[in-house]
Amino acid sequence: MLLYNTLTRKKETFTPLRPGKVHMYVCGITAYDLCHIGHARSAIVFDLLVRHLRAQGLDVTFVRNFTDVDDKIINRANKEGRDWKEIAETYIRAFHEDMDRLNVLRADHEPRATEHIAEMQDICTTLINQGKAYATPSGDVYFRVRSYPPYGKLSGRSLDELQAGARVAPGEEKEDPLDFALWKGAKPGEPSWDSPWGKGRPGWHIECSAMSKPYLPLDIHGGGQDLIFPHHENEIAQTEASCHCQLARFWVHNGFVQINAEKMSKSLGNFKTIRDILDGYLPETLRFFLLGKQYRSPIDFSAEAMDEAERALHRVYECLREVRLALERAKWKKIALPADLAKEWEELAPTVTEALDDDLNSAQAFGHIFTQVRLVNRLLEDKALRAGDGAKALLEDFLRRAQDWSRLFGLFGQEPEAFLLAMRDQKARRNKVDLARVEDLMAQRATARQNKDFARSDALRDELAALGVMVRDTPQGQLWDMD
Known part of the structure; x- marks a missing residue:
């Protein structure tokens, strides 16, 4: 398998450091708000990577953390007059609910920052x-960036470049303006823990070092x-x-999600939570x-793009439905497939x-x-x-392949007739069609x-057509x- 490594800026052959075993850590959410579509993309991308590695027979240990103490969590708690722990717990629970709907597998380990304070202090x-x-007199602890000569190797930034904009x-x-906080001295009204440098709390970056x-x-x-x-x-x-060791061999990063060709931003009013999107579309459509x-690659979210994804997903499920019906109804004769068709089908297998x-x-x-769906549809039309x-x-082989795709992609695994009906009803609701009237x-x-x-039948058909039915x-x- 080839995997692009941000560290080396090229595709490399992925070989586990431990034979047959993979340790994978992915940065999770800061639990202060509902997840947006960018969170969904990251979760689904790494879910696919885990599924693919496991399909190759590798034993994957997948770790995804939660940042459950942070400035944003504290600020939200203060604004709403709630406890910061309650804020974090609320949005961790919401994350799990959203990811379950999107068929994202649970990570094997989901460490929380507040469970690893001692380890963070040990690193400091x-x-x-x-x-x-x-450590500073006020209880902050800073990392000396210039003490680590390879600094910038991942992002490709030089110290001179960073120095120019640092204050x-x-x-x-x-x-030094380049130094960053490992530990922050306590401020009034904030959560804090005892430490050798006085009461305080961790900086953001040290949390992942401790949890990984x-x-x-x-x-x-x-x-x-x-x-x-x-x-x-x-x-x-x-x-x-x-630790005088390598943190990770491969660094893998997913691209951004844009909204109608613009960067997603609350200030622009185009901020899309997962729940906003699932009000109008089925979870599987968003995953697809x-x-x-x-x-x-960057991906541009729009209603038109989601409608196109819905139509494509519909084609796959419609094909699955027709294949099942054909297998139930047919009385089989001794008729071989044409050699060219059989050859094309086999070549598509891998x-x-x-x-x-x-x-x-x-x-x-x-x-x-x-391509395989089109080939199957051609066969069904003959x-x-x-x-x-x-x-x-x-056709039986197509169903077996579809089961493999379902395990790999977390898609195409539902009962076709029920799924197509659910998609139809969701589209009707999105278009504000009165289902009872239909x-x-x-x-x-x-x-x-x-x-x-x-x-009368034709007149009713016309009336339904006026509703988009x-x-x-x-x-x-x-x-x-729905039309």
Whole structure:
């Protein structure tokens, strides 16, 4: 498998540091608000990576942390007059609810920052003893950036470049503008813990160094591109300076999510939480959309893009439904598949996995899935060929492949008929169509057809069409869907 390594700025062959075992740590949320679509993308990307590695037979230990003490959590607690622990607990619970809806697997370990205060203090003490960190009279502890010569190796930034924009804020006791906080002296009204430097609380970066320490060296450390600097750069410096070991061999970062081609921002009014989106679309549609681009590329969220993802997902489930119906109804004859079709089908077998082996290229993998869907649909449209036992074998193989895709992508695994109905009803609600009215009109139309009142039936079809409802008459009765 090839995986792009931010550290080396190139794709490299991924080989676990421990034979057959993978240690992977991904930065989780700061628990002060509901998760937005950017959080969803990161969670789904690394969920796919875990699933793919496990499908290759690797034993993956997946760690995703929670930052449960931070300026943002404290500020929200103060603003709402609530306890900071209650704020963190509320949004950790909301994270799990959202991720469960998106079919994101739970991490094997979910450490919280406040559970590792002692380990953070140990790292600080080690760095102070080595002369790589220092405590100030007010109880802050800072890391000496210039004591770690490789600083900047992940982000590609030089100390001279950083120095040009660095300043010491009023009240700070830094020796150097580049130095960053490992530990913060206590302020009135904030949570704090006893330490050798007085009461205080951890800085953001030291939290991940402490929580990842039991799993070092990591095979993979992941997160969003926004974490490369300063968070991951600082994490590398303080961890590697304290342990004299490599923090992680591969650094993997997912691209940004934009909203209608603009950066997502509360100030711009385009901030989209997962729950905002799931008010209008099924969770699987959002998951499919977020995997529709290769993970390092930016992805642009819009209603049009979600509608397109919904239509594509509908095509897969519609094909699955038709394959199941064909297998239930057909009486099989001794008819082999044409050699060229059989050859094409076999050549497609490894393509999805091969795409994921090339830096987790889910977009290319989806392309190969839709090639197979189109081939199956061609077969189903050939009335003579689809009755043969050669077609039966191919259709059964398609269902087996779909099960593999479901395990890999967390998609395509629901019962097709129920899922298509749920998608139809969700689209109707999104378009503010009165479902009760539709069902009433459909019932009237069924009665009209039973009474052979075809003029009334046609009039009702037109009335439904005006609501955006398409009616299809089948041997099983009338069915409807949204236009």
